[in-house]
Amino acid sequence: MLKDIQKSADERGIDIQHVGIKDACLPFRIKTKAGDFQQVVAHVLFTVSLPKEYKGTHMSRFLEILQRWCDKPVAEEEMEAMLQDALSRLEAETAKLRLSFKYFVEKEAPKSKRKSVLDLDCFFEGEKRIGAPMAFRLGVTVPATSLCPCSKAIANYGAHNQRSLLQAVVEFRPSAPCIFIEDLAALMEAQASCPIYPLLKREDEKYVTEKAYEQPKFVEDILRDVVLALRSLPEIFWFSIACENFESIHNHSAYASHEEYVGDEMRISCKTQKI
Structure with a gap:
């Protein structure tokens, strides 16, 4: 039998909170609202805790766990199953998994009704401790249009x-x-001056130009409106928001961010900064 070096004793007395694999690139099928799935290529961060008694973890087991799910539609239930498998096979107290991927949503131009797809940067992230339910987070980045209220006024x-x-x-x-x-994504982009559409004909371009002009918003306005929209969703326990406007008349961006526990009386104050 080959010697298991990872299982050998370590005498430095340091528990490691996260150890595993980063930037593994694998195909996954992401469950969609329509009830089917979308094939994506995901970059993976997969870790477990390591007790101070052991020298190392078994890196190959992370990939063995992931490979079993590459041809099955994945959402939060499957994420928890992967984490539970890691806790069992790697004898860990906690496990964490993040799948980062491009996700495509169909967009219909507002006037011509031409259809196209918009790419969104997304991630699923789950963290699980033995005997406790998984904490699941969804990350979505959405492009949109903003129009400056000050510029319109002057x-x-x-x-x-x-x-x-x-x-x-x-x-x-x-x-x-x-x-x-x-x-x-739809909830978020609705808080901007106007959504972005990959494919626009002339009548669509006229519409989005006028739509943005009718709804001027600073980066602060967009952020606060997204906060209010997320507060209205009973499913959400915690959220963080970041908004960045790539200025057309400056060589810097306007930026605002905020995070809070929904329903908590001591809300974290809105942190707004321009850089």
């Missing part, structure tokens, strides 16, 4: 606008149903 011939990125990470209450990527 200029005679229009207003400057910019492309924005709205980043949300939401954690769900135990046993609460999770929100689909499609629904969270």
